[in-house]
Amino acid sequence: MSNIIYIGYEFEVSPEQPGVEILIAELGYAGFESFVETPHGVTAYIQKEEWHNSILDDIQILNSEEFIITYSFNEIEQTNWNAEWEKNFNPIVVDDICAVRAPFHDKFNTPYDIVIEPKMSFGTGHHETTHMMIQHILKNDFKGKSVLDMGCGTGVLAILAEMKGAKPIDAVDYDNWCYLNSLENVDRNHCEHITVIEGDASVLGEHTYDIIIANINRNILLQDMATYVSCLNAGGMLLLSGFYNDDIPAIKAACETHLLKFEEKLERNNWVALKFLT
Numbered sequence: 700m701s702n703i704i705y706i707g708y709e710f711e712v713s714p715e716q717p718g719v720e721i722l723i724a725e726l727g728y729a730g731f732e733s734f735v736e737t738p739h740g741v742t743a744y745i746q747k748e749e750w751h752n753s754i755l756d757d758i759q760i761l762n763s764e765e766f767i768i769t770y771s772f773n774e775i776e777q778t779n780w781n782a783e784w785e786k787n788f789n790p791i792v793v794d795d796i797c798a799v800r801a802p803f804h805d806k807f808n809t810p811y812d813i814v815i816e817p818k819m820s821f822g823t824g825h826h827e828t829t830h831m832m833i834q835h836i837l838k839n840d841f842k843g844k845s846v847l848d849m850g851c852g853t854g855v856l857a858i859l860a861e862m863k864g865a866k867p868i869d870a871v872d873y874d875n876w877c878y879l880n881s882l883e884n885v886d887r888n889h890c891e892h893i894t895v896i897e898g899d900a901s902v903l904g905e906h907t908y909d910i911i912i913a914n915i916n917r918n919i920l921l922q923d924m925a926t927y928v929s930c931l932n933a934g935g936m937l938l939l940s941g942f943y944n945d946d947i948p949a950i951k952a953a954c955e956t957h958l959l960k961f962e963e964k965l966e967r968n969n970w971v972a973l974k975f976l977t
């Protein structure tokens with residue numbers, strides 16, 4: 700890890716809230732991996748390998764007249780990442796039922812207490828989409844169901860699925876760091892029914908599942924929808940997030956093309972998480 704080179708962007712944001720929150724959400728979907736809030740904004744990190752000149756082109760808040768955002772960036776060798784991260788990761792509790800915390804936090808007395816060491820991976824429950832996917836999982840019956848967690852990040856959703864009685868579970872991510880981090884977190888939470896796989900939809904082959912969870916982004920979901928549906932058992936459930944209210948028509952149309960029925964929508968800060976049934 701010490702040899703990974705990062706590009707760090709220091710953003711100053713006014714007004715700070717909700718500006719920083721929106722900015723972090725957008726940067727997360729553009730490929731930035733980690734964020735450290737600062738007195739006047741946020742510093743965001745992306746691996747140099749993932750970086751390109753037009754990385755900020757799709758960040759809509761930078762063109763918003765409601766916020767003044769300035770930034771500078773430089774290359775850094777991230778040597779003390781964990782210390783930065785540990786200072787900035789507060790535990791969260793979803794609906795008083797499910798806590799997501801780091802190993803150095805005290806244990807929670809909630810029915811589900813997930814311990815995550817996210818390092819660089821997305822999925823601490825702080826992001827709206829992870830939060831809503833946790834809510835969907837909490838509300839639905841997972842006992843004895845086979846589950847695919849596509850784009851597993853830290854593995855948080857797969858881990859909750861196992862805590863709710865699902866088995867077997869495949870957790871898939873194409874990012875090597877997420878793959879390794881999910882393996883660690885699966886172990887840390889003493890999960891026994893999760894197989895972590897490095898890859899994308901092409902690794903799914905003939906596997907089928909009762910429930911597919913995919914918190915990725917609009918374009919990947921649309922691109923891989925046919926594969927997901929072909930992997931879904933009759934009577935199955937598809938939980939999707941990683942997109943905004945405006946994206947719902949495209950996502951719904953793709954699901955309906957494959958005869959899935961829309962069932963429920965959750966929404967937080969314009970992000971949505973949808974439930975479909977076969």
Ligand SMILES: C[S@@+](CC[C@H](N)C(=O)[O-])C[C@H]1O[C@@H](n2cnc3c(N)ncnc32)[C@H](O)[C@@H]1O
Binds near residue numbers: 820832856
């Ligand atoms: C928004 S994060 C979600 C992480 C976690 N499931 C959660 O809910 O917090 C999306 C994850 O999908 C992964 N990803 C993106 N495109 C992918 C693809 N085509 N196949 C597999 N994983 C992908 C990313 O590496 C990232 O970890």
